[in-house]
Amino acid sequence: MAEVEKSKLENQKNLGNEEVTPSTLKTIYREIIHDKWAMVSLFVALFIILFSIIGSFFINQDKLLTVDIFNSWLKPGQAGHILGTDNSGYDILGFLIVGARNSILMGVSLAILIESIGIFVGFISAYYGGIVDLIIMRIVDFFMIIPQTMAVITIVSIWKNYTPVNLVLLMAAMSWMSTTRLMRSLALSQRDRDYVLASKTSGTGNFKIIFREILPNISTFIITDFTLTLASMIGFEVTLSYLGFGLPDKVPSIGTLIGYAGDTNYMLTYPWGWLPALITLVILTVSINFFGQALRRAADARQRTA
């Protein structure tokens, strides 16, 4: 026992030493900091996220959502409305900021929830194996055949007075499978490594091995999957809101604004209603995805450039 403790201590000492193999997170940081375009995309994504979150503190939501039909479809710049107004006289810029914040918050909470489910279920499946693994994987297979968009739309349409939190849970219930599969395969690749076996031999508990030892070793993949899930979940929520089955009526989303493009009466006559929202959405998802791809390249030793 004493010797094990000693070697553990030595290992910890070595962690601070640059000569030893650097930790995965550190390598990623080194890689990404030299990737100019990844940094630009990170900056752009953070700018949109922070701007919408901080900006929405300065917007009075009750005033924003007050119908004012005398000022409907004002052109950009008229009467102090920088991006004009929409059908109900709502200020487009204010609507866009609050909508972007809501869509981003939906995406972030979905991504956190999906990663947590994926890590928990995937790890248990991989670590215990056998019948547990079999049952969990059959459940995953079953959820994979449920038509995702259809199921959410069907349930939302019969669910009276659902809240954004309900929607997050519902969307997560339909989207956790691929992350769970990924986490399972990652955990499987670690399960029989020497360090896990050594921990087991020395009597470390299962949960400690899973969350304190395996988890840090695959943290880079989790971060990468988080960014990609974030982008796709923002896309999913905006699509649902565009179709009218996303966030409830009183909660604006980017998709609500883009919805004006779906109405042929408004599409070409009032482009300022939907164009800023569409541009924001495209820039946001492209920049998050670009950063996620760069992270994935950095995490994959075979694709390393620097």
Add this chain to the structure above:
Amino acid sequence: MWKTVLRRILLMIPQIIILSLLVFFVAKLMPGDPFSGKINPQTDPKTIEALKHQLGLYDPPLVQYGHWIQNIFKGDFGQSYTYNRPVLGLIGERAANTFWLGLLTAVLTYAVAIPLGLIAGKNEGKWPDRVIAFYNFVINSVPPFAIYLIFLILFSFILKIFPSTGTVSASAHGFVQIFFSRIYHMILPAIAMMLSGTTAIVQYLRSGIIDNTKEDYVRTARAKGVPEKVIFRKHILRNAFLPIASSLGGTITGLLSGAIVAESIFSYPGMGQLFLQSVNSRDYSVMITLTLLFGILTLLGNLLSDIIMSIVDPRIRIQ
């Protein structure tokens, strides 16, 4: 191989049963009853009660489920409340439209993705590869519905090259004219849906070619003097195509889920548009049938993938 297929089909049965149970209980949660639209305020409440008893609405849920399944096997999916006609015929018409659009999209997808994947794989790291990687990245990052919308606005409304609604123009006569008018109406949604379908195939083919080029058997073939062209065609390409063969079933699933959004944006009267219309008009029997149908089609897509895989790759056959 037949053993593998049989095993897959047996695995499908419990999935279909659970799916149908879920769909049934969601349907039970929906407001309204099968008489909506058939009765009027003057109908005697007692008559309605009697009708409800007759139809078995007071039976235990599992008995009702049994009746529902029996009716499905008889081809009776209920009555559409908005269209006032049997659901089966209504969906049948729309299914044909979705099928043709899906077929055109699938043909376009492979026609575009395979050459792109080949070029990218052969020129790893050179400019064609980087251009294709950029294309792949952009298409993958933008939510599909935004791509559809941009296509619709740009090509149908601003440039006015393609029609924005319908399947066939009223002035078309004769087989040839109708055929081309149909394709003309489908081509814009098909191209837009094709774009998001290509990315995975291009990616698989590219990495398949790059990975297989480094394999030992390729080195062996080179060492014994097999010409480069033959190595590429017979050794590398055959293996690189394996994941694409298996993605064929996934393409079907992708087309179905894409159909809901794409058909509503391009006002194309297929199953996806019918689904959204039925949700908006609370036409529950249509909604339920379509959800069940899409689930079963997804299952069949997966089965198709497995069958294709076991034909092209004998290694994965289960004994």
